[in-house]
Amino acid sequence: MSITKMKRVELVCLAEDARKLADELVWLSSVEVSDPVGEALPAFTEKLFSPVDMQDEMLGWEEKIAKYEKALSIIAPYRTGNALTNVAQFDRDSFTALADSMENTDKTVQKILEADALRVSHNEEMLRIQSEIAAVSPWLSSDVSLAEKGTSQTKIVYFTIPLVMEKQCAWDDGEDDLWQVEVISRDKSFAYCLAIVHLSALSDFRARFSTRAFHEIEIAGDDLPQNIFLNCQSRLEILKKGLMVNEEHIRNLAEVGKSIEAMADQLGAEIEKAALVGRMLAGDNVRVVTGWIPEKETERFENALAGYTVAYDLRDPEEGEDVPILLKNNPVVAPFESVVGLYSYPSYKGIDPTFIMSIFYFIIFGMMLADFGYGLLLTVGCFGFIKWKKPKAGTRKMMSMFGICGISTMVFGALFGSYFGDLLSAINVSFLGGESFSLAILVDPVADPMKFLVIALAVGALHMLTAIGVKGYMLIRDGRWFDAVCDVGSWEIFFIGLGLTMLTDFSWAKYVFFTGLAMLILTQGRAKKNIIAKLFFGVASLYDLISWGSDLMSYSRILALGLAGGVVSSVINLMATMMGPSVVGFIFLIIVLAAGHGLNIAMNILGSFVHTARLQYIEFFGKFYEDGGRVFEPATLHPKYTYIQNR
Amino acid sequence: MKFMEFLLEIFSGTNIAILGAAIATIVTGSASAKGVYMVGEAATGVIIEDPNKFGKTLILQALPATQGIYGLITTFLIIVKLGILEGNVADLSIGQGIYLFAAAMPITFVGYCSAIKQAKVACAGLNIVSKRPDHFIKGVLFSAMVETYAVFAVLISLMLVLFFQA
Numbered sequence: 001m002s003i004t005k006m007k008r009v010e011l012v013c014l015a016e017d018a019r020k021l022a023d024e025l026v027w028l029s030s031v032e033v034s035d036p037v038g039e040a041l042p043a044f045t046e047k048l049f050s051p052v053d054m055q056d057e058m059l060g061w062e063e064k065i066a067k068y069e070k071a072l073s074i075i076a077p078y079r080t081g082n083a084l085t086n087v088a089q090f091d092r093d094s095f096t097a098l099a100d101s102m103e104n105t106d107k108t109v110q111k112i113l114e115a116d117a118l119r120v121s122h123n124e125e126m127l128r129i130q131s132e133i134a135a136v137s138p139w140l141s142s143d144v145s146l147a148e149k150g151t152s153q154t155k156i157v158y159f160t161i162p163l164v165m166e167k168q169c170a171w172d173d174g175e176d177d178l179w180q181v182e183v184i185s186r187d188k189s190f191a192y193c194l195a196i197v198h199l200s201a202l203s204d205f206r207a208r209f210s211t212r213a214f215h216e217i218e219i220a221g222d223d224l225p226q227n228i229f230l231n232c233q234s235r236l237e238i239l240k241k242g243l244m245v246n247e248e249h250i251r252n253l254a255e256v257g258k259s260i261e262a263m264a265d266q267l268g269a270e271i272e273k274a275a276l277v278g279r280m281l282a283g284d285n286v287r288v289v290t291g292w293i294p295e296k297e298t299e300r301f302e303n304a305l306a307g308y309t310v311a312y313d314l315r316d317p318e319e320g321e322d323v324p325i326l327l328k329n330n331p332v333v334a335p336f337e338s339v340v341g342l343y344s345y346p347s348y349k350g351i352d353p354t355f356i357m358s359i360f361y362f363i364i365f366g367m368m369l370a371d372f373g374y375g376l377l378l379t380v381g382c383f384g385f386i387k388w389k390k391p392k393a394g395t396r397k398m399m400s401m402f403g404i405c406g407i408s409t410m411v412f413g414a415l416f417g418s419y420f421g422d423l424l425s426a427i428n429v430s431f432l433g434g435e436s437f438s439l440a441i442l443v444d445p446v447a448d449p450m451k452f453l454v455i456a457l458a459v460g461a462l463h464m465l466t467a468i469g470v471k472g473y474m475l476i477r478d479g480r481w482f483d484a485v486c487d488v489g490s491w492e493i494f495f496i497g498l499g500l501t502m503l504t505d506f507s508w509a510k511y512v513f514f515t516g517l518a519m520l521i522l523t524q525g526r527a528k529k530n531i532i533a534k535l536f537f538g539v540a541s542l543y544d545l546i547s548w549g550s551d552l553m554s555y556s557r558i559l560a561l562g563l564a565g566g567v568v569s570s571v572i573n574l575m576a577t578m579m580g581p582s583v584v585g586f587i588f589l590i591i592v593l594a595a596g597h598g599l600n601i602a603m604n605i606l607g608s609f610v611h612t613a614r615l616q617y618i619e620f621f622g623k624f625y626e627d628g629g630r631v632f633e634p635a636t637l638h639p640k641y642t643y644i645q646n647r
Numbered sequence: 648m649k650f651m652e653f654l655l656e657i658f659s660g661t662n663i664a665i666l667g668a669a670i671a672t673i674v675t676g677s678a679s680a681k682g683v684y685m686v687g688e689a690a691t692g693v694i695i696e697d698p699n700k701f702g703k704t705l706i707l708q709a710l711p712a713t714q715g716i717y718g719l720i721t722t723f724l725i726i727v728k729l730g731i732l733e734g735n736v737a738d739l740s741i742g743q744g745i746y747l748f749a750a751a752m753p754i755t756f757v758g759y760c761s762a763i764k765q766a767k768v769a770c771a772g773l774n775i776v777s778k779r780p781d782h783f784i785k786g787v788l789f790s791a792m793v794e795t796y797a798v799f800a801v802l803i804s805l806m807l808v809l810f811f812q813a
Contacts, residue, residue, distance in 0.1 A: 342702035342703065342706070343706075343784060344781060344783070344784060446732065447732070449723060449724070449727055450727070450809075453720075547795075549798075549802070550794075550795050550798040550799070553798045553801060553802060554713070554798070556716075556717070556720055556801075557713065557716045559720060560716040560717075560719050560720050560723075561716070563719075563720075563723060564719065610705055610706065610709040611709060611712075613706060614706060614709055614710070617706065617784065617787065618787065618788070618791050621784075622788070627781070627784060628781060630781075
């Protein structure tokens with residue numbers, strides 16, 4: 001419900017304590033350390049202090065983490081299911097103790113990387129051998145060693161020739177039998193031939209045979225093709241065995257995947273601490289840290305620093321300082337902070353809109369998705385995911401938010417009689433031969449869309465009136481009573497009067513409306529100089545009714561989205577129950593329902609999320625919100641693979 | 648007179664009204680699809696640079712979708728007015744059919760133009776997201792201004808359809 005009060009912390013510690021202090025602060029997870037480069041520091045600091053250069057160290061850590069990540073990806077295919085779902089848990093002592101076994105894990109990682117390199121080189125070698133085999137295999141039945149290139153008078157020529165030309169060559173021994181051609185083998189399109197050619201006739205030979213599309217081949221080798229082939233085969237066998245042994249080796253190494261993950265997170269923690277040290281200013285014997293800390297955390301901060309020789313100052317933020325924003329809400333409302341964060345954080349002097357926005361987000365999301373079955377799946381799915389997969393803070397918040405909105409979906413689903421659409425009714429009609437029925441308590445959107453539209457617009461009107469109400473609250477909080485009454489009060493009275501006049505029969509309703517109207521005309525021009533201008537601009541302010549009307553029309557999207565989901569559900573149910581009450585029909589029912597409703601729920605959740613957020617941002621926030629805040633990012637651990645309890 | 652009967656059969660009052668309703672959804676839906684596609688395509692460029700901006704770009708992408716929704720509800724109201732969902736289709740005269748056809752036209756034309764233009768403004772708003780993400784809402788508001796005229800059009804369309812006596 002509020003923006004956490006922050007204190008500016010400026011700390012001086014001994015140089016030798018810098019690392020330990022960084023460790024303390026990272027585990028404290030409450031201090032955002034400012035980067036001294038961007039700060040406006042007093043002039044004397046330049047003479048006394050200089051920034052700490054941690055670039056080399058950070059590079060070292062990052063290289064190490066890259067190796068660990070690579071090792072993890074290498075052993076990933078070999079890790080069994082259990083290893084992947086159970087998340088390792090640590091507390092501060094056990095996590096810090098991991099550093100002791102860093103050397104061992106380093107060795108294991110090295111072994112994994114070497115095994116992978118071996119695998120790669122073996123595979124390359126195997127490819128080479130296979131291409132050797134491919135080169136040699138047409139010549140297997142030749143009894144001439146490849147080392148033989150010819151005699152002093154002759155040359156051995158290996159060539160291929162298209163099969164269609166082979167007939168022509170068969171009788172051709174050259175003038176005076178100066179060459180002899182032997183066909184070694186044939187495949188689908190070529191004959192592989194060996195020719196022994198007298199050196200004097202070599203060019204003739206080549207000339208004559210090139211008219212027959214021959215292609216001379218150079219083959220390297222030092223033995224009969226048959227022997228080379230066998231040699232290659234045996235080399236392949238050896239390599240294959242070597243690979244299998246290697247695979248086993250990697251599989252065994254994969255057992256320690258969990259400890260590699262934990263160590264990777266440990267390295268991540270070291271990087272965080274190094275980054276923090278990198279933001280310190282260094283003097284000869286001291287280090288200076290500046291940053292922000294929430295007021296409620298100052299006691300833990302002081303306790304954590306009790307054992308160190310430090311001097312620090314905690315002061316309130318001054319005007320114009322860039323204070324980071326940490327929103328504080330109760331656990332039910334807190335997940336909706338992610339919607340606020342998506343838009344923009346409030347400025348430090350503004351207000352935290354999360355609570356009031358969450359109520360409307362909850363309601364409007366439920367109205368758009370409006371299905372009991374979908375809501376149940378959403379809630380169970382999201383909270384189940386949180387419980388078993390233990391996601392990181394950002395994802396966790398979003399999941400909680402969807403889970404909570406699932407409850408609203410269930411409520412509105414019950415009100416609109418939608419349990420996976422009209423599934424029960426469709427089954428009744430198709431399988432049981434009964435009549436179709438509606439389970440709606442409040443309104444059935446498909447049957448009575450006008451009523452739904454009126455409800456949607458009514459929710460929209462309430463939403464917008466609340467928005468300017470918040471604006472009024474902000475004005476009153478700043479002491480601007482008169483402005484609150486004139487700007488906010490007059491519109492509120494105007495609309496309430498309008499609503500009462502149109503919807504009820506109270507005789508005094510129109511007096512409320514006229515009061516509001518009068519207030520608007522009299523007060524909206526009050527900034528102007530003379531009475532004519534004041535009244536003129538007062539009347540002109542009624543032009544704003546157009547923008548109010550346009551905003552109200554936006555809420556008709558609640559009708560559209562609710563209806564679209566409901567109608568698609570009906571069609572899916574109709575298709576699913578098409579086959580009738582038989583065994584085949586039942587199987588068909590299950591398959592179509594699973595696929596169809598699965599698709600429908602995915603699209604509708606996305607649509608509901610985006611459009612509800614859009615309504616909040618444009619129609620709601622637009623009326624009172626002061627944005628421009630920057631989110632509070634404390635120095636803390638960001639474990640990727642493990643779950644750390646640090647508080 | 649067979650041909651005339653044939654024509655009248657095709658262009659009966661009810662059919663003309665359905666034609667208008669269908670055109671409303673067709674045109675506004677296509678325009679919104681095109682608009683959303685334009686913004687989505689440009690948004691991938693922003694995400695390549697910084698994946699954390701996904702939520703903001705998603706909001707900008709959702710903005711041109713409005714016109715398709717408005718066309719949808721106009722069509723839906725015409726369907727309801729014709730009594731199709733109750734299975735009791737009203738038999739309209741040609742004049743009445745043309746009335747409903749004309750009632751669907753404001754949102755059809757204005758929805759088409761404004762969806763495309765709104766998408767162009769939203770694409771420009773993506774520049775704000777990439778360079779100055781804290782001010783992205785200004786881009787959203789620029790884009791939402793274009794929607795005002797689609798709102799006027801759907802208001803007229805809905806009013807004409809709502810107050811129609813079958």
